[in-house]
Each structure stands twice: as C-alpha cells, then as structure tokens.
Amino acid sequence: xxxxxxxxPLAPAYTxxxxxxxxxxxxxxxxxxxxxxxxxxxxxxxxxxxxxxxVLSFTVFHIxxxxxxxxxxxxxxxxxxxxxxxxxxxxxxITVLADVSVKNPNVATFKYNEATTRLYYDGVLVGEARTxxxxxxxxxxxxxxxxxDVMVNRLVAVPGLGSDLNAGALPVRSYSSISGRVKILxxxxxxxxxMNCTMIVNVTSRSIQDQNCKPHVST
Numbered sequence: 698x699x700x701x702x703x704x705x706p707l708a709p710a711y712t713x714x715x716x717x718x719x720x721x722x723x724x725x726x727x728x729x730x731x732x733x734x735x736x737x738x739x740x741x742x743x744x745x746x747x748x749x750x751x752v753l754s755f756t757v758f759h760i761x762x763x764x765x766x767x768x769x770x771x772x773x774x775x776x777x778x779x780x781x782x783x784x785x786x787x788x789x790x791i792t793v794l795a796d797v798s799v800k801n802p803n804v805a806t807f808k809y810n811e812a813t814t815r816l817y818y819d820g821v822l823v824g825e826a827r828t829x830x831x832x833x834x835x836x837x838x839x840x841x842x843x844x845x846d847v848m849v850n851r852l853v854a855v856p857g858l859g860s861d862l863n864a865g866a867l868p869v870r871s872y873s874s875i876s877g878r879v880k881i882l883x884x885x886x887x888x889x890x891x892m893n894c895t896m897i898v899n900v901t902s903r904s905i906q907d908q909n910c911k912p913h914v915s916t
Contacts, residue, residue: 760879760886761802762914763809763833767871767894768796774847775903778862791847793824797873798840799890801833807888808832809877814843817870823852843873866906867898889915 774791793816801807809830816824824845833839852858861867876889894910 760805760881760884762888763807763875763877763879763890764800764802765873765875765890765892765912766798766800767873767892767908767910768798770795770896770905770908772898772903772905775898775900778900789849791849791852793843793845793847795826795843795845795871795873796840797843797892798838799833799875800838801879802836803879803881804835805879805881806832806834807877807879809875812841812843812873812875814845814871814873816845816847817872818852818867819855819857821851821855823848841875862900865899865901867900868895869898870895887916891915 771794772791773794774789777789778791795814797812797814799807799809809832811830812828814826814828815822824847826843826845828841828843831839858867871894872891873894874889874891876887878885878887880886890912891914892910892912894908896908897906899906
C-alpha cells in the first residue's frame with residue numbers, strides 16, 4: 698500500500714498594499730492632526746487670557762476705596778480767646794485751617810463732588826466749609842485746604858464755654874465727607890468717604906492735642 702504523500706499547507710499569499718493607498722491615508726491623517734493641534738493651541742490661549750483677566754480683576758483693576766486723612770489743623774485768632782474777651786465780644790474772628798487729603802489708590806481717576814467739613818463744639822455746629830469738586834488722579838493724593846470761619850455767636854451760646862476756656866482746653870469734633878465715582882473699563886463704583894475726628898484745642902499753647910480720626914467708606 699503506497700504511502701500517501703502528506704499535503705503541505707499553502708503559504709498565505711502576501712498582498713502588498715499599493716503605495717498610493719498609504720499616501721492617501723497619510724494625507725487624510727495630517728489635516729485631522731493639524732486641526733486637533735490648532736484647537737488645543739486656541740484653548741490654551743483662551744485659558745491664559747481668562748486667567749490673566751481674573752488676576753487683573755482681583756488686583757490691578759479691583760476698585761479700591763479712597764482714603765481720607767486729616768493731616769494738620771491750625772486755628773487763627775486763638776490769641777484773642779479767653780473767657781472774658783470772647784464772652785464780652787462775640788464779634789471776635791476765629792478761623793480754622795484744616796489740611797485734608799484724599800488718596801486715590803486706583804489705576805483710574807477718582808472724580809469727586811463738592812466736599813463738606815463741619816466743626817462742632819459740645820454737639821453744636823459752630824462752623825462749616827465747602828470745597829469745590831475735582832479729580833484725584835490715578836494713585837495720587839489730592840489736598841483739600843479747608844478754611845472754616847467759626848460762628849462765634851453760636852460758640853458763646855454754649856453753656857460750658859466759660860469753664861472750658863478757664864481750663865485752657867476746648868473739646869471739638871469735625872466731620873468731613875466727600876462723594877465721587879471711580880470707573881475702570883466698564884466697571885463703575887460710587888463711593889462716599891466720611892471722617893469723624895475728635896481733638897482738644899489747647900488755648901494756652903494754641904495747639905491741637907489728642908487728635909483721633911475714624912474714616913468710613915460707604916458705597
């Protein structure tokens with residue numbers, strides 16, 4: 698019995714992909730890769746812009762409150778003040794000169810309206826002054842030279858004036874207020890800066906003592 702010759706498996710046929718097919722696939726892949734890369738770059742740039750805007754909005758472009766200070770106070774006419782003179786001659790002239798400053802910490806101009814300063818003695822209004830509107834430039838300080846003519850007729854009407862003059866010390870209080878607006882880009886903020894100050898006028902040395910000021914800002 699003749700042995701059957703074993704059948705050998707045929708080797709798989711190797712089909713070579715035509716070169717033009719590979720070239721077409723590469724051409725189709727490159728535009729998609731470029732689109733993804735372009736979209737990624739745009740997204741990264743937009744993210745950076747958003748982060749920069751957020752940082753600037755909370756730092757440089759954040760609207761800060763103006764700061765008011767009472768730097769110095771001078772009183773003219775103190776040499777004529779004593780219990781006898783001022784009570785017998787209420788036409789005595791007394792003038793208060795106040796150096797008030799407003800600091801604008803913002804990167805934009807602070808446009809303010811007319812400012813008001815009032816002077817009180819024992820709760821009685823004895824003087825008032827107004828300063829014209831103006832502008833405090835970005836990150837600058839503007840000085841308001843306030844001149845208050847004391848209403849002596851109101852001053853002498855206060856019952857405790859004689860005893861305070863004999864003691865050589867007049868406790869007084871001042872109140873200053875200024876309102877305005879700060880605009881950065883399209884953001885506007887209206888602010889009102891107020892300041893209450895208490896002090897002692899030393900009649901003998903003609904100086905201001907124990908000055909204490911408390912500013913307050915409202916929007």
